[in-house]
Amino acid sequence: MPAEGINLMSTADNFWKYFHEIFGEIPRQGPGTRESTERALKRIPLLNRENRILDIGSGTGAQTFDLAGSTDAYIIAIDNHPPYIDKLVKRSKELGFDKQITAQVGDMADLKFPDGSFDVVWSEGAIFIIGFAQGLSSWRRLLKPGGHMVISEYCWFKENPPKELVELHFDGCPEAGTVAARKKDIDAQGYKLVDEFVLPAAGWWENFYVPLGNVLERFRKKYAGNAEALEVASRCQLEIDLCRKHADFFGYVFFVLKS
Numbered sequence: 111m112p113a114e115g116i117n118l119m120s121t122a123d124n125f126w127k128y129f130h131e132i133f134g135e136i137p138r139q140g141p142g143t144r145e146s147t148e149r150a151l152k153r154i155p156l157l158n159r160e161n162r163i164l165d166i167g168s169g170t171g172a173q174t175f176d177l178a179g180s181t182d183a184y185i186i187a188i189d190n191h192p193p194y195i196d197k198l199v200k201r202s203k204e205l206g207f208d209k210q211i212t213a214q215v216g217d218m219a220d221l222k223f224p225d226g227s228f229d230v231v232w233s234e235g236a237i238f239i240i241g242f243a244q245g246l247s248s249w250r251r252l253l254k255p256g257g258h259m260v261i262s263e264y265c266w267f268k269e270n271p272p273k274e275l276v277e278l279h280f281d282g283c284p285e286a287g288t289v290a291a292r293k294k295d296i297d298a299q300g301y302k303l304v305d306e307f308v309l310p311a312a313g314w315w316e317n318f319y320v321p322l323g324n325v326l327e328r329f330r331k332k333y334a335g336n337a338e339a340l341e342v343a344s345r346c347q348l349e350i351d352l353c354r355k356h357a358d359f360f361g362y363v364f365f366v367l368k369s
């Protein structure tokens with residue numbers, strides 16, 4: 111999922127309208143698995159009802175519900191796209207999590223909580239929007255002393271990634287995305303790296319690109335003849351195709367950090 115503001119589809123005025131229509135129909139808006147969320151959660155001290163988690167860039171809540179199912183902690187989910195938050199609230203009621211989860215529209219670059227409000231700041235597949243180092247730095251004040259931050263982030267695994275992938279994901283700036291560069295940022299911001307692990311392939315394919323491909327098929331039929339909408343579908347399809355072609359070069363890494 112590209113960051114808003116990145117110049118990917120400058121010709122399509124309604125890019126974000128169509129984009130959110132597509133991504134709002136899939137169960138999660140970024141790669142991930144329940145097992146990975148639980149694995150990261152096990153690396154931090156057991157949380158109880160007194161503890162609070164902030165889930166930043168929650169989307170429609172895939173990982174929020176996985177967290178709610180695996181801990182008693184109270185969770186606040188934040189996303190800047192109101193229809194995603196509406197979906198999260200509706201689903202939360204259906205699942206019986208409405209007392210444990212509060213969902214709010216908010217901007218990850220301007221979070222209104224007082225310092226030290228949370229035991230854990232969690233963000234799957236969303237920190238790239240604000241920038242990895244910037245997120246680590248600006249979200250830190252939200253943690254209680256000794257609190258944890260769990261981030262999953264797109265990383266390069268090999269040198270010299272293909273140009274077409276760099277353009278798609280990094281606006282031509284590949285060096286920022288290596289695991290070594292991420293660890294440098296973690297170190298520079300003064301966090302202790304508790305654990306790191308790679309998201310399994312199922313998190314990309316079964317849970318994300320397969321449902322996305324299915325939605326795109328329906329979307330193309332619905333908008334046949336609408337060049338703007340079809341251009342957005344092509345952009346999403348390009349992401350699937352390039353990720354399949356270059357699957358060895360990249361992945362999502364979970365970083366479990368202690369402040």
Ligand SMILES: C[S@@+](CC[C@H](N)C(=O)[O-])C[C@H]1O[C@@H](n2cnc3c(N)ncnc32)[C@H](O)[C@@H]1O
Binds near residue numbers: 142191219
């Ligand atoms: C790649 S999706 C990841 C969503 C979810 N964490 C997941 O893994 O399914 C990134 C999310 O960040 C949200 N987002 C984009 N800009 C944001 C901002 N400035 N503040 C808060 N959320 C934002 C998007 O609406 C989207 O739901």
